[in-house]
Amino acid sequence: MPSRYMQPLRILIQFGYLGFIVWLGFSFYTFVQAVGTSADRSTLVRPDGIDAFLPISGLLGTASWIxxxxxxxxxxxxxxxxxxxxxxxxxxxxxxxSWICPIATLSEISWKSGFRLFYRNWRLPSWPDVTLRGFKYLLMLFFIYSVFIAMSSEALLGFIQSDYHKIADVRLLNFFLHISPFALGVVLLLFVFSIALRNPFCRYMCPYGALLGLVATLSPVRVTRNTERCVSCGVCSQICPTYIDVMHTSSVSSPECIACWRCISHCRYNEALSMRAVQRVAIPGYIFAALVLLLFLGGTALGKISGNWHSTVSFEEYVRLLVK
Ligand code: SF4
Ligand code: SF4
Known part of the structure; x- marks a missing residue:
């Protein structure tokens, strides 16, 4: 598949997943509304996939498991x-x-809209950019220290089984349904910044992205530049949503790379850029897209098959905790 089709394919997957998330959120909202009112409880099904919005619960659960x-x-x-x-x-x-996360999808829509409006996106000067990027790593360290070091296995288990954690999903829903003026102001401010800058939330504030970026530095897969084919046009460096200077690197090792394939898709010169495993094996775009989907769907399927998907919080517990 020619690399120019990679961006439409990626955007299709992003929007497909965004649509799925909206459906998931609406199903969960319907479930929560019905908990206190429905006479026929057999029709109430909690969509377990909503747990994907609880990354701290995922981190706590992983630490507890370990x-x-x-x-x-x-x-x-x-x-x-x-x-x-x-x-x-x-x-x-x-x-x-760059392929699944709905927050990154909304962020990408924002900065692309900004580009259409102003014919450019801005970039912070080097020192505030580097300083602010450090913030997400501090947040990541805070969460890892708090969960893996500061909490004993008993404390983890106690928190996981607490009433607070049982309805963490509902608390998150209520946060958005009854958002405070302060939180709304922060969200709007972020939205404005997301129009001017490329992915400021992901770049400066997301501890999840920080962790994934560090893990990704161990990945055998990288964007690789063939220095003999490259004509040094600079398009790849301009087009990168994470401001990586692709043109001046032979292989992209930065934790900021989100494997979006934009640089590869826009390099029209002798296919100077490619996604490669261990710098040798070129990965075709359709294989990469299929692997992204397979990994994500495969993880979900494994969770379901192994019986580690459905929450054990009973309907009666939801009623006890939600219906005053
Ligand atoms: S877009 Fe391609 S040809 Fe242009 S600088 Fe980047 S790698 Fe080289
Ligand atoms: S280096 Fe290429 S694949 Fe990585 S984030 Fe930049 S444009 Fe996307």
Missing amino acids: KGNGINLIHPAAVIVFITIVISSLLLRRSFC
Whole structure:
């Protein structure tokens, strides 16, 4: 498949997943609304995939699992999705960020709209950019320290089985349904920044992206430049949403690379850029796209087959915790 078709394919997958997420959110909203009112409880099904929005629960569950407590049965899908995404970063770099993540999809729509409006996106000067990028790593370290070091296995288990954690999904929903003026202001400010800059939330604030970026540095897969074919036109460096200077590198090792293939798609000169495993084996675009989907769907399927997907929080517990 010619690399110019990669961007339409990636965007199709992004929007497909965004649509799925909207459906998932609406199903969960319907479930929560019905908990206190429906007479026929047999029709109420909680969409377990909503746990994908609980990455901290996934991190807590993973730590608890590693410390010998078994999988987090309160929100097991959160653990499965978390581990799947970490493994996908190890194999296919931060492909989750540019192919699946709905926040990154909205962010990409924003900066592309900004580009259409102003014919450009801005970039922070070097020192604030580097300083702010460090912020997401600090957040990541804070979460990893808090969960893996500061909390004992008993404390992890206690939190996972707490009433607070049982309805963490509903708390998140309520956060958006009854958003405070302050939180709304922050979201709007981020939206404005996301029009001017490329992916500021992912670049400066997302601890998940920080973790995936560090894991991705171990990945055997990288964008690789054939220095003999390259005509040094600079398009790849201009087009990169994470501002990587692709033209001046032979292989992209940066943790910021989100494996979006934009540089490869826009390089029209003798296919000077390619996605390669261990710098040797070129990965065709359709294979990469198929692998991204297979990894993500495969992780979900494994979770379901192994019985680690459905939450053990019973309908009665939701009623007890939600209906005052
Ligand atoms: S777009 Fe292709 S030809 Fe142009 S600088 Fe980048 S790698 Fe070289
Ligand atoms: S280096 Fe290429 S694949 Fe990586 S983020 Fe930049 S444009 Fe996307």
